[in-house]
Amino acid sequence: MSQAPARTLFDKVWSDHLVRPETADTPAILYIDLHLVHEVTTPQAFALLKSLGLPLRRPDLTLGTMDHSTPTTPVQSLRDIAVVGEGAARQVAKMEENCREFGVELHGFDSGQRGIVHVIGPELGATQPGKTIVCGDSHTSTHGAFGALAFGIGTTEVGHVMATQCLLQRRPKTLAIEVSGRLARGVTAKDIILATIGRIGVDGGTGHVIEYRGDTIAALDMDARMTICNMSIEAGARAGMIAPDDTTFEYLAGRPRAPRGGDWDAALARWRALPSDPDARFDKRVEIDANSLEPMVTFGTNPGMVVPVTQPVPERSDPGFRKALDYMRLTPGRPLSDAAVDVVFIGSCTNSRLSDLEQSAAMLRGRRVADGVRMLVVPGSQQVKREAEARGLHEVFRAAGAEWRESGCSMCLGMNGDTVPSGKLCVSTSNRNFEGRQGQGARTVLASPLTATASALAGRVSDPRAFLD
Amino acid sequence: MDAITRIRSRTAVLPVADVDTDQIIPARFLTTTTREGLGEHLFADWRYRADGSPDPAFALNRPEAAGCEILVAGRNFGCGSSREHAPWALRDYGFRAVISSEIADIFRSNALKNGLLPIVVAPDVLERLLDAPGAELDIDVAASTLTLPDGSAVKYPIDAFARYCLLEGIDQLGFLRQHEDEIRRYEETRPWTP
Numbered sequence: 001m002s003q004a005p006a007r008t009l010f011d012k013v014w015s016d017h018l019v020r021p022e023t024a025d026t027p028a029i030l031y032i033d034l035h036l037v038h039e040v041t042t043p044q045a046f047a048l049l050k051s052l053g054l055p056l057r058r059p060d061l062t063l064g065t066m067d068h069s070t071p072t073t074p075v076q077s078l079r080d081i082a083v084v085g086e087g088a089a090r091q092v093a094k095m096e097e098n099c100r101e102f103g104v105e106l107h108g109f110d111s112g113q114r115g116i117v118h119v120i121g122p123e124l125g126a127t128q129p130g131k132t133i134v135c136g137d138s139h140t141s142t143h144g145a146f147g148a149l150a151f152g153i154g155t156t157e158v159g160h161v162m163a164t165q166c167l168l169q170r171r172p173k174t175l176a177i178e179v180s181g182r183l184a185r186g187v188t189a190k191d192i193i194l195a196t197i198g199r200i201g202v203d204g205g206t207g208h209v210i211e212y213r214g215d216t217i218a219a220l221d222m223d224a225r226m227t228i229c230n231m232s233i234e235a236g237a238r239a240g241m242i243a244p245d246d247t248t249f250e251y252l253a254g255r256p257r258a259p260r261g262g263d264w265d266a267a268l269a270r271w272r273a274l275p276s277d278p279d280a281r282f283d284k285r286v287e288i289d290a291n292s293l294e295p296m297v298t299f300g301t302n303p304g305m306v307v308p309v310t311q312p313v314p315e316r317s318d319p320g321f322r323k324a325l326d327y328m329r330l331t332p333g334r335p336l337s338d339a340a341v342d343v344v345f346i347g348s349c350t351n352s353r354l355s356d357l358e359q360s361a362a363m364l365r366g367r368r369v370a371d372g373v374r375m376l377v378v379p380g381s382q383q384v385k386r387e388a389e390a391r392g393l394h395e396v397f398r399a400a401g402a403e404w405r406e407s408g409c410s411m412c413l414g415m416n417g418d419t420v421p422s423g424k425l426c427v428s429t430s431n432r433n434f435e436g437r438q439g440q441g442a443r444t445v446l447a448s449p450l451t452a453t454a455s456a457l458a459g460r461v462s463d464p465r466a467f468l469d
Numbered sequence: 470m471d472a473i474t475r476i477r478s479r480t481a482v483l484p485v486a487d488v489d490t491d492q493i494i495p496a497r498f499l500t501t502t503t504r505e506g507l508g509e510h511l512f513a514d515w516r517y518r519a520d521g522s523p524d525p526a527f528a529l530n531r532p533e534a535a536g537c538e539i540l541v542a543g544r545n546f547g548c549g550s551s552r553e554h555a556p557w558a559l560r561d562y563g564f565r566a567v568i569s570s571e572i573a574d575i576f577r578s579n580a581l582k583n584g585l586l587p588i589v590v591a592p593d594v595l596e597r598l599l600d601a602p603g604a605e606l607d608i609d610v611a612a613s614t615l616t617l618p619d620g621s622a623v624k625y626p627i628d629a630f631a632r633y634c635l636l637e638g639i640d641q642l643g644f645l646r647q648h649e650d651e652i653r654r655y656e657e658t659r660p661w662t663p
Binding site for chain 2: 024040087088152155166172236238302434436
């Protein structure tokens with residue numbers, strides 16, 4: 001008697017979406033359940049549809065927002081965007097025009113649901129287990145936290161999905177990252193993923209889809225799972241996935257785009273069958289011991305250059321390493337706490353959800369940001385902003401001397417005017433510490449919301465455990 | 470898209486590993502709504518000094534790099550963001566091929582759709598190329614070979630379909646659209662898709 005081969009979560013979602021399997025000569029045609037669109041990576045794709053006279057094939061499977069080039073100060077009219085720049089204003093106007101013309105649901109400035117594309121998808125319940133989700137943005141991997149196969153694509157592929165709801169794809173390999181043990185106080189999801197990237201390298205996941213597994217992952221809430229899957233691309237993997245479970249289902253129940261009634265029950269039955277079979281094989285496996293993890297901080301110019309906050313900057317002689325430390329103006333062998341902090345950024349699709357803001361606010365309560373430090377808190381969406389304000393978090397941030405802003409990508413990539421001045425050091429909860437990422441000449445230290453907040457209070461890169469009551 | 474069968478050029482060499490797409494084209498240039506004109510901003514923060522003048526120390530600003538159509542770069546080229554502006558900028562500048570020992574997934578996919586050939590070679594071959602800026606190379610797309618100045622040819626891996634599209638100058642969207650009936654039939658099997 002033959003038995004069906006054991007399959008991974010990825011295998012199941014992949015095979016369920018094959019319009020046409022791959023052959024030696026042609027890639028698979030993969031069906032896409034949800035296409036998220038934003039203003040930066042779509043104008044050229046909409047222009048392609050227009051030039052070919054094609055309609056948007058499935059506007060009902062397309063969801064739009066504006067997040068990258070939008071200001072985080074309140075917007076009443078397009079004039080408020082012109083403050084960011086002429087290009088940004090043109091891009092935002094184009095997005096509104098394109099979405100109107102092609103019938104895309106757009107969460108623009110008049111929507112209470114506008115926000116970072118990877119925050120609003122889950123928030124609206126559009127992100128669901130077992131779906132294929134794409135977006136012209138590499139952090140689309142975030143949605144894998146729900147057991148979806150979600151990955152970033154370029155603008156040409158955005159055009160392919162708009163025209164056909166499909167993509168041509170070769171099957172990637174699978175990488176299991178098993179995380180087990182209990183996280184110590186002050187250690188969070190961000191530290192797990194930074195430590196993982198430090199371990200496997202910024203190309204450790206290239207060609208692979210990651211599945212994060214193990215009891216540590218299962219114990220995390222959805223916000224924390226999203227933080228981990230978000231940075232899969234920083235390890236080179238286009239997608240990261242986590243098996244859906246009751247935590248996932250509880251998060252989704254009752255959200256605007258989640259199934260209801262009988263549809264919910266049917267969906268739940270499908271979703272419960274998604275986790276990897278016990279004997280499923282992965283192409284590669286890595287084990288991470290959560291018990292021994294400490295708060296992590298980056299010291300270089302890619303996310304793999306990372307150490308526990310208690311450790312000094314490592315010493316290595318290769319030219320790339322020296323170039324990175326020269327740029328960061330850090331000295332090998334010295335602790336990172338030597339570095340004075342100019343800016344602290346709490347935000348981005350990695351760490352801008354309610355629980356991230358709550359952790360930061362809890363540490364700030366009754367304290368003041370150090371003199372000379374600018375602290376910017378940018379909620380991931382207008383909904384996160386409202387929920388935070390309902391809990392009074394904005395008052396805590398303001399009382400501590402931090403700025404409380406409208407939602408958007410903001411200082412993660414500085415497209416909207418929120419930049420770090422040249423030479424200044426920013427402890428940031430975002431995902432990339434590349435040269436100039438937060439502004440020309442800006443120096444970035446990636447960290448968790450707790451570590452970033454502690455650094456704002458101390459005025460130096462700081463261990464958050466010193467501030468935990 | 471123009472068909473690409475052969476690329477013969479000297480190399481420009483960027484001996485840096487993990488070149489990310491933020492270096493290839495910084496985010497402040499992404500507010501464009503077209504594909505054209507990004508070559509001017511290619512590697513902007515490495516290429517220009519604070520006053521806007523070209524930095525003579527940067528590899529692409531050396532006289533011998535002028536007109537080179539092949540870029541050789543350190544391991545893991547094109548990591549980071551999915552911005553297709555990166556291959557657009559490289560093409561607009563004049564590059565037609567990028568060689569490294571490892572090329573990031575999304576960048577590689579984007580490059581292939583824009584007539585920019587991503588070539589992955591073994592680390593020892595890359596070392597030789599990094600040490601020899603200006604080397605005259607000959608890339609035969611049909612044979613998937615790269616001929617080095619000493620006459621030796623190395624085979625490089627490329628997806629058969631991507632190679633076919635490059636050789637014929639075919640847009641992949643055309644192939645997808647030929648399968649419209651299959652796409653529709655697939656949709657009918659999935660009643661739960663909203």
